[in-house]
Amino acid sequence: MAPTMDNAAEGANVSSTDGAASAIETRGIEPVPDHERHGRVRELFPTWVAANISVLLLTMGAALIVFNSLNFWQVLIVAACAALVSFGLVGVLSVSGKWGGAPGAMLSRATFGVRGNLFPGAILWVARFGWETINAVTGAYAVLTVLDLVFGVKSNTALIVVTLLAFVACTFLVSGMGRKALNVCNTWSTYLFGVFSVLVLAYLIANIKWDEVFSKPAGTTAMMVAGIGTIAAGGISWVPTGPDFARYLPHSASGKKIVGTTISGAGLVMVPMVLMGAVMAVSTPDLANAADPVSFLGDILPTWLAVPYLITAIVGMLLINSLSMYSAGFTAQTMGVKLPRAMAVSINAVISLVGGLMLMLVAKSFLSSFITFLILLAVSFSAWIGVYAVDMFRRRSRAVRYDPEALMDTGRTSRYWYVGGFCWQAMTAWGVALLAGLSFTDCAWFTGPLATTFVGKYGLGWAATIVISAIVMAVLPTPRENGTAPVPSQREDAAERQKAAV
Template identity: 35%
Template sequence: MAAPTPPLEAPVSAPDETLPAASTLIERTGIEIIPESQRTAKPRDLFWPWFAANVSVFGMSYGSFVLGFGISFWQATIVSVIGIVVSFFLCGLIAIAGKRGSAPTMVLSRAAFGVHGQKVPGIVSWLTSIGWETFLAIMAVLATATIITQLGGDGGVAVKIIAIVVVAALIVTASVLGYHTIMKLQSVLTWITGIVTILYIILAIGHIDFATVLAQPGGNIGQVIGALVMVMTGFGLGWINIAADWSRYQKRTASDGAIIGWNTFGGAIAPVILVVFGLLLGGSDADLADGIANDPIGALAQILPVWVLVPFLITAILALVSGAVLGIYSSGLTLLSLGIRIPRPSAAAIDGVILTLGTIWVVFFAQSFLGPFQSFLITLGVPLAAWAGILIADILRRRRDYDDDALFDAKGRYGSWDWTSIITMVVCSVIGWGFVINNFADEAAWNNWQGYFLFLIGGKDGDWAYANLGVFFALVIGFVVTWFARAGTIRRQEEGTGR
């Protein structure tokens, strides 16, 4: 009789006595199932990582980005609040899977895509996480150079090199140490960044000119929707591919509603306040808004008195590092889910090297990075939205916990490839890319192929061209198709008969 085929990876951790304790300095747990003895987190614990990662003053720069769509202050405020809250609510829905399966997000999506089919969205997720964490590191380095210059120093090559070394070291060290260190770090950073952000608001409030802000003319519905999509992709949808990574230490008995609530509240509360304040600042000063386009945090620092620049710089860097740490930790887990057989700390270190090289290239060689980054964000945002719609529908259809063994066995109930989900994601992406436009045709010419379906809604010069409806279409179509097309498959999987 032939020997049984081994699973793709070990489905569960080793027995408890061989597992690293919560107090161990470096988390050794990779993508395996978290054992019951270590699922000690409570839903309210989710507040700390999500709040700390999103309380950065960088959030204020989105005020200028949103107004850049040509909409009024009130339109921008409504769009920002809705976009931030809804996008983090979607993260909360994904986080339910972490509680039910106690595994990283991309491993849990094997239930929807198949054990090997998950690699398709996994690659998109990994690229998105790498892009975000590198972007945050770049922001920290540029902010350092700008503020050092404001203090009368030389923010040139030497300062930038030192900043890159320090920022990269902080990000990589925390991500290599792992979950328990990150959770403790985030709870401390929450207070530090929160206090200094409040101080910034107090000092900058005199810069606001309400008459100028309220005089901003309103935009059409296409411009409003475009701003909404940008806010959603810049906040919650930018984190959605890692949302379950932070809930996998929750008890299986934890309330779904509590997980959604704390995830949404922790992620959304700070950005809502910061973006609205950023709208007031950007709408008051056109020069400030223009400066934010090239160096968001450095431009925001220019309106501060000199005595507060050093604590502002330190806090801004720590806040950006906080967000990058979440990204690089999860990108390492995603790398492992793609079949790379290395320890989790090594995966985080590899992504740290990529982050460092990317930061060096942009800081010293790239002519512009904000435009290409936003173009990159929308491009990956389409398939990521399709994946999110598929997985959310899959999660809401399920009534039972995941089969731990089957998540790592291509011959288990989840199968090797779920072609319904894969084809749905591909078709949604093709449709979505057809309804988005490259707003940065000169800076990111490699993306000018998009928008091939815009002729259906007025062409590339029409009112709807910059609405980026493709992100919405991908999310909604992915959800609806999965809700109906995979209902029977999900039922059979939960009955234990799926293949």
């Protein structure tokens, strides 16, 4: 394979100007140079607020009351711990984005090798556009619910097509424009969530029998651990995305602040939403197993609350999809798609639209099977996290953690070529953990041999997978980067070099 340093071959769109300075972000997967790193750590706060405005958190909170038999205070502890665990990992691995100035899918080349990275990257890409399709369908149904509730307009085929098209188009617009548009939308969504929270609090104070809420007996510690595992699993899916939103931060940005801001932004939403669902479940236990929680709550809430609730839900789903699609554009470029970043995003948008129409109009019964397939793919997220984290830990004391030129080089001269383009240690750890994670999995058409254990039964397979991949990666010999590769020319900020840890 001939060496290549051509950015066009990577699908990157290199500009001589600041890649994020214009209204539309032009910079793709190529590492951000020091003079363009104008980001601030506080910008991460609204990003992780927006990433968690999900109605599913209400359902999960209700499930902690109904199925796990926890009381109010235990739910509070579970929600806080879930935010700390899942988005603590997101924050820690986000620091690598500051180190390398590149998206997580690109930095992963340094871990798995320029060819080896294609394997976890492909699964990650498929999982992304799969969940984006599910979110688009859910968002379109939410819009239909609002139209029915407010204007009395009933659903029909033409309206389904229009609402789905509008939802996907808005998602593509925000994610295609890039970092600045996302920051603005995320900031306003934070305000919207604040207003929504106040309205819900007023409703709960006036309508909930608080003596029943606080008189509920405590559940077992095992059920608390299971609850943490279930809720944290949702946040874990954002870990590979974390570096994407930290790549514009200067080298001197505090790693501890990155982690703290990430946790606080996510926790601001996760804890109240889970608690809201738990409190609602006292009088409405059916919320815990509602197949469509968006429409379910839209039906039971009074109109003055149902409308802002549905609007918040729609905005939340739209921004979650936008953040995911933004990162998916980088994944596409890393996989070899030769399109500018904004156009690479369009691939996922088209797939979401076509797939959404199929699920809403043609293959409605296929939805549950499709979700099962995506759950199986999610195991690869956890396997990737453990391997990437160990590799990142080994790089923490290096003067240059990631070589920007080597990341762009997909040929034999790349520092990250390893053996035939593969880092066998990383691939081995990822493969072993992937098989182990599947063994804990229990879904509609697949049951792993360890699915009936406590770890498998209570949704902790993702945690076991991370631990296994990290242990295997740690005990294998440290990978040796290509000794014939040129010495990195980029110098990192002197203040950063003085930091021994993060």
